[in-house]
Amino acid sequence: MNPLTFTLNQKLEQRIDLSPLTPDQLHGKTIEEIRLIHLEFGKLRIPTGQIFDITGNDSNDIVFSNCSSKSDFIGKNMQSGRISVYGDVGACLGFQMKNGEIFVHGNAGTFAASGMSAGLISINGNAGDFLGAAYFGDRKGMKGGTVIVSGNAGDRVGDQMRRGVILIEGDAGNYCASRMLAGTIGVLGNVGEHIGFSMRRGTVLLFKPPKLHPTINDCGSITLPFLKLLFKSFEPLPTKFAKIKKDRVRKYAGDIANDGKGEILLFND
Amino acid sequence: MLIKLTGGRLYDPAHNIDGKVQDIFIKNGRIVGQPSDGAVVDKQYDIRGKVVMAGAIDMHTHIGGGKVNIARLMLPEDHRSDIVAHNELCRAGCGHAAPSTLTTGYRYAEMGYTSCFEPALLPVNARQSHLEMGDTPIIDKGGYAMLGNDDFFLRMLAAKKDQDAINDYVAWTLHSTQTMGIKVVNPGGISAFKFNQRALDLDELNSYYQVSPRDVLVSLSRAVYELGIPHPLHVHGNNLGVPGNMETTLKTISAAEGYPMHLTHIQFHSYGTEGDRKFSSGAAEIANAINKNKNISADVGQILFGQTVTCSGDNMRQHANAGLGSPHKSVIMDIECDAGCGVVPFKYKDKNFVNALQWAIGLEIFLLVDDPWRIFLTTDHPNGAPFTSYPHLIKLLMDKTFRNEMFAKLNLDAQALSTLNSIEREYTLYEIAIMTRAGAAKLVGLHDRGHLGIGAAADITVYTDNPDRELMFSKPDYVFKDGELVVQNGKVVKVTWGNTHTVKPEFDLNGIEKDLRTYFDKYHTMKLDQFKINQDEISANGRGNVVVHPCEGRREKTI
Numbered sequence: 001m002n003p004l005t006f007t008l009n010q011k012l013e014q015r016i017d018l019s020p021l022t023p024d025q026l027h028g029k030t031i032e033e034i035r036l037i038h039l040e041f042g043k044l045r046i047p048t049g050q051i052f053d054i055t056g057n058d059s060n061d062i063v064f065s066n067c068s069s070k071s072d073f074i075g076k077n078m079q080s081g082r083i084s085v086y087g088d089v090g091a092c093l094g095f096q097m098k099n100g101e102i103f104v105h106g107n108a109g110t111f112a113a114s115g116m117s118a119g120l121i122s123i124n125g126n127a128g129d130f131l132g133a134a135y136f137g138d139r140k141g142m143k144g145g146t147v148i149v150s151g152n153a154g155d156r157v158g159d160q161m162r163r164g165v166i167l168i169e170g171d172a173g174n175y176c177a178s179r180m181l182a183g184t185i186g187v188l189g190n191v192g193e194h195i196g197f198s199m200r201r202g203t204v205l206l207f208k209p210p211k212l213h214p215t216i217n218d219c220g221s222i223t224l225p226f227l228k229l230l231f232k233s234f235e236p237l238p239t240k241f242a243k244i245k246k247d248r249v250r251k252y253a254g255d256i257a258n259d260g261k262g263e264i265l266l267f268n269d
Numbered sequence: 270m271l272i273k274l275t276g277g278r279l280y281d282p283a284h285n286i287d288g289k290v291q292d293i294f295i296k297n298g299r300i301v302g303q304p305s306d307g308a309v310v311d312k313q314y315d316i317r318g319k320v321v322m323a324g325a326i327d328m329h330t331h332i333g334g335g336k337v338n339i340a341r342l343m344l345p346e347d348h349r350s351d352i353v354a355h356n357e358l359c360r361a362g363c364g365h366a367a368p369s370t371l372t373t374g375y376r377y378a379e380m381g382y383t384s385c386f387e388p389a390l391l392p393v394n395a396r397q398s399h400l401e402m403g404d405t406p407i408i409d410k411g412g413y414a415m416l417g418n419d420d421f422f423l424r425m426l427a428a429k430k431d432q433d434a435i436n437d438y439v440a441w442t443l444h445s446t447q448t449m450g451i452k453v454v455n456p457g458g459i460s461a462f463k464f465n466q467r468a469l470d471l472d473e474l475n476s477y478y479q480v481s482p483r484d485v486l487v488s489l490s491r492a493v494y495e496l497g498i499p500h501p502l503h504v505h506g507n508n509l510g511v512p513g514n515m516e517t518t519l520k521t522i523s524a525a526e527g528y529p530m531h532l533t534h535i536q537f538h539s540y541g542t543e544g545d546r547k548f549s550s551g552a553a554e555i556a557n558a559i560n561k562n563k564n565i566s567a568d569v570g571q572i573l574f575g576q577t578v579t580c581s582g583d584n585m586r587q588h589a590n591a592g593l594g595s596p597h598k599s600v601i602m603d604i605e606c607d608a609g610c611g612v613v614p615f616k617y618k619d620k621n622f623v624n625a626l627q628w629a630i631g632l633e634i635f636l637l638v639d640d641p642w643r644i645f646l647t648t649d650h651p652n653g654a655p656f657t658s659y660p661h662l663i664k665l666l667m668d669k670t671f672r673n674e675m676f677a678k679l680n681l682d683a684q685a686l687s688t689l690n691s692i693e694r695e696y697t698l699y700e701i702a703i704m705t706r707a708g709a710a711k712l713v714g715l716h717d718r719g720h721l722g723i724g725a726a727a728d729i730t731v732y733t734d735n736p737d738r739e740l741m742f743s744k745p746d747y748v749f750k751d752g753e754l755v756v757q758n759g760k761v762v763k764v765t766w767g768n769t770h771t772v773k774p775e776f777d778l779n780g781i782e783k784d785l786r787t788y789f790d791k792y793h794t795m796k797l798d799q800f801k802i803n804q805d806e807i808s809a810n811g812r813g814n815v816v817v818h819p820c821e822g823r824r825e826k827t828i
Contacts, residue, residue: 045354137345139596 001058003084004034005065009053012070014042015090019073021048023081023100026059064089069109075102078119091128094121095135097145110154111135116164117143122238126151129173132166132185133159142166142183148239155192158185161202167234167241177204180262184230186241199255199262206266216254216264223248224265271296272752273310276317277731280698282707283720287699293321295727298752302723316731319746322702323719324383324728326709329503329533329568330650332373333387333401333412335394336580339600339612340367340651344578346596347614359761366577366614366651374406375761376657381730381745384409384767386713388452388503388533389582391415393607393795395446396802402769403812407755409728410813411713411770413503414446415582417453417485418460420606421788423478432491433777439492440776441785445801447815449713449770450500451493452533454582455507456485459609462585469507469585471520482507483524490528496774497820499714501529501566506538509586513542515551522558522565529823531712534570534649535559536631544686548623550630553688556637559644566712567638568645571631571662572624573654578614580651587611605794617654619675625683629676633687635666636694641703645712660742666696667738714818715770727752766812771804774820 006021017040026034035049048054056063060081064074067087075083076095088106096115107125113132127149132142133156141161148167155173158166161183168185174192177185177199186205195210205227227247234242249265272295279286279293294301294310304310331337341348341364348363353372355361362372377385385405390398390412402410416422416439425435439451457480458469464477471482490502506521508514518538522530532538535555543549559565576595581587584601591599594613601611617624631653638644646663650656665672673690684690696704710719717726729749735741744759755763782797789797804815 040354043355135346137343139598 001061002056003061003063004054004056004059005063006048006052006054008051008064008066008068008071008087010051012051012068014044015070015072016041016051017073018064018071019076019095021062022075022078023060023062023083024079026062029059031055031057067106069107072109075100075121078102088125092135093123094119097121107151113142113145113147113166114138115141115143116145116147118145120146120148120237122148122150124150126170127153127168129154129156130159131157131168132161132164133157140181146237148237152189157187158183158202161185167237167239169240177202177262177264179258180204188240196252196254196262196264198258200259201261203262204264206264209266210264212252212254212264215257215260216252217256217260219251219253221248221250221268227265270311271304271308272749273313274321274729274731275313275315277319277321278734279321279721280702281323281721282699282703283710284722286721293721293729295729295749295752298727300721300723300725300727300729314731314747316746318734320698320732320734320741321721322381322730322732323706323710323721323725324730324748324750325381325705326384326386326713326715326719327377327382327647327650327656327705328386328645328709328713329388329570329647330385330656331387331389331580331652332385332405332410332650333370334390334398335604336389336582336610336612337367337401338397339610340578340580340614341369343598343600343612344614347576347578358764365657366655367580368655370401370404371406374408378407378748378750378756378761379745379759380657380659380743381732381748381756382408382656383728383730383748383750384411384713384715384718384770386410386449386770387412389413389415389454390446390448390452391582391604391608392419392442392446393605393800395448396806399447399769399802399807403807403810406764406766407750407761409718409767409770411449412446413450413452413500414442414448415452415454415608416442417456417489418458418582418608420460420792421785422485423457423460423475423480426480426484426488427478432488432495434781435488436492436495437776437781438785439489440496440774441778441781443498443771444773444776447769447771447802447804447807449772449818450498450503451489452503452505453485453489454505454608455509455585456482456489456504458482458507458585459582462588462609463603467585467589468511471507471517471524486521486524486530487526490525490530494528494822496776497822498772498774499818499820499823500712500772501531501564501823503531503533505533505581505583509534509537509581509583510540510590511586512540512548515539515541515554518551518555519558522562525562525564527564529564529566532565532567534647534652535567536570536572536627536634536653537649539630539634546622546682548626549686550626550633550688552630552633552637556634559638560640563643566643566645567634568647568649569631569634570647570649570653571635572617572627573648573658573661574617574619574624574628575654575658576614576616577651577654578612580610580612582608582610584609584611587613606792619678620680622680622682625679626686629679629683629687629689632665632672633689633692635696636689636692641696641700642708642711644704645709646701646704660739663696663701663742664737664739667698667701669693669695711823713770714772714823716818768813768816769807770816770818772820773817
């Protein structure tokens with residue numbers, strides 16, 4: 001069995017919606033059938049075969065190669081299997097993903113992991129704004145699963161996030177963990193302004209001192225043995241967080257303007 | 270151009286025609302008699318064996334105005350889950366519970382509907398509503414202007430102004446909003462909500478104006494009758510959705526004092542307080558009262574399971590329901606002291622006790638009211654369910670086996686409290702044609718629509734008879750709108766623009782406008798002359814005409 005490989009054969013002029021190309025929807029289909037699947041391309045509907053060269057036969061292991069930042073909704077509603085992407089991806093990567101794994105070797109656009117409820121997304125590159133955040137009109141962002149970003153993430157990481165883990169090895173932008181309801185966000189690099197803005201519950205792990213706004217309250221230093229267990233649980237994952245063995249933090253609670261049950265934990269060196 | 274529909278089986282209750290095979294001739298958008306022998310038929314449709322009815326009329330559906338727009342704004346997830354691509358004829362659109370204007374028109378036409386009436390057109394928002402309805406293609410439109418909670422009217426009542434002055438104000442409102450009837454929502458209650466009252470029963474006083482809902486109903490139903498407006502006062506009663514509200518509804522029927530009155534989405538007003546959970550069906554009592562009082566008509570406002578959104582002027586009740594909304598968000602607002610607005614998304618579930626019983630109560634009312642000329646098929650779109658579920662509802666009414674199968678899936682406690690599966694009645698095609706065509710046309714006052722008589726507007730729907738009524742009614746073979754073929758095999762083949770129906774009763778313009786002008790200058794956000802909508806504003810862009818219907822009261826006979 002070879003991975004079912006979609007190679008983009010042209011430079012995309014319009015945005016394309018790749019939501020029909022997930023392992024569960026392609027299960028049992030022949031390459032001929034897959035070529036005829038319609039995709040929304042700008043304002044047109046085109047068959048998949050028109051822009052992708054397709055090889056391989058294992059629909060449980062899908063590969064997009066030569067991918068472009070105009071390709072949106074990769075892995076939308078995905079239930080199982082694995083998608084690997086070589087190149088950049090557009091908006092809404094793993095949108096409302098139910099399970100399975102997505103590996104991106106390139107950068108991701110906005111709203112990656114929005115509404116995701118389980119599974120793993122690993123981005124070997126940067127992620128755009130609204131990583132794991134609630135999509136327009138939704139009341140909850142990411143609802144479960146794990147997201148790993150080896151580079152930087154944009155603004156509003158985990159906006160209205162409800163559950164799950166986001167691990168960022170680079171920097172995060174402004175309003176990280178804004179309106180967060182629950183879940184865990186870890187950032188190894190710097191974070192921008194207004195971290196935890198209107199945060200209700202949830203945990204943010206920081207390793208560089210942030211600039212805090214007035215309604216985040218300093219609670220002093222504390223040893224939390226639980227943290228060692230947390231990092232140990234990351235061991236199977238391809239992330240630097242798995243190697244951390246610290247449990248002494250300075251704790252900040254917030255946002256006091258909105259319940260104030262969230263915690264920002266800053267690891268001392 | 271002479272069109273002939275050959276050999277169809279006609280269901281035309283206005284002329285007591287029940288399944289008679291008869292040809293129909295159409296000329297210049299009207300149904301004409303058999304032409305003389307020499308006449309050349311330009312186009313012939315062979316519809317032998319097919320079912321022919323007039324175009325259906327939805328006499329209560331929220332398709333325009335501020336609240337629908339708020340629902341659209343508040344529910345982007347409703348849009349992205351239901352996207353319709355454009356094609357050569359139709360423009361793109363989206364939305365399941367609150368579809369975009371263009372999609373609304375296409376979908377209605379594709380179901381065989383040719384006229385729809387927006388029942389909650391706020392006078393202060395009338396222009397917006399007409400603009401939206403102007404963007405709704407194919408179907409005819411009309412609105413009922415909402416009165417009864419506006420400051421000006423309540424001041425008049427509080428000052429005990431005589432009935433003539435109230436009649437003038439009602440007539441002036443109809444003229445200036447280009448509407449077809451008068452609706453009252455939670456009489457006095459929307460206003461009372463703003464004075465911190467959270468419930469208002471029929472004889473309770475609005476704490477500020479010291480008038481009761483009964484006063485509002487009596488004066489408005491009398492005004493509508495005395496002005497000769499064909500459509501009776503359209504009443505959304507007090508205490509919507511409150512267990513035990515059937516008492517209020519029965520009292521409301523008595524408050525009509527013999528004047529014609531239409532009680533809308535009566536399912537939401539037919540609840541008792543029996544059983545362990547203090548929530549039960551009042552359908553039998555309500556149906557009995559409708560059967561007895563010939564001046565009363567009602568539409569059901571059936572709920573059907575699934576995601577939808579409730580849009581209502583009744584901010585008092587919507588405020589109470591906001592916590593039950595799913596997804597959990599809502600908008601409750603005042604609209605310029607004219608009325609209110611409440612939008613709460615709902616997901617009705619068959620395993621939920623209350624929802625399941627609501628479903629059964631609606632169907633019980635349908636089946637227990639004897640006279641199909643006085644009960645109408647609605648889901649109060651989108652409040653009970655989107656209008657696209659009408660074919661499903663028709664199947665529930667026409668197929669007892671199917672109904673009982675669905676009943677057996679309900680919440681068990683709800684099943685125990687309902688008598689639905691003991692009701693044997695099945696609606697016939699003739700009765701469906703009454704409810705959705707002839708009766709609705711008569712109720713609204715469209716005397717040249719809803720039937721297939723000579724001289725009627727050629728709004729015609731042709732179905733293939735199918736024991737599965739849901740399939741049958743969801744995909745008509747042909748739909749003609751004013752003599753033009755607009756839908757074939759359930760798909761739009763031509764986009765036209767329908768008429769806007771209005772009434773313009775006679776009244777003393779100068780007398781009432783003197784008071785109104787002072788009032789507008791002192792309190793209102795706009796000038797009186799800008800408030801009034803000119804007929805040309807609706808017809809100027811070539812999207813349909815304004816049709817003015819005579820105000821000669823309710824007519825029993827159709828042409």
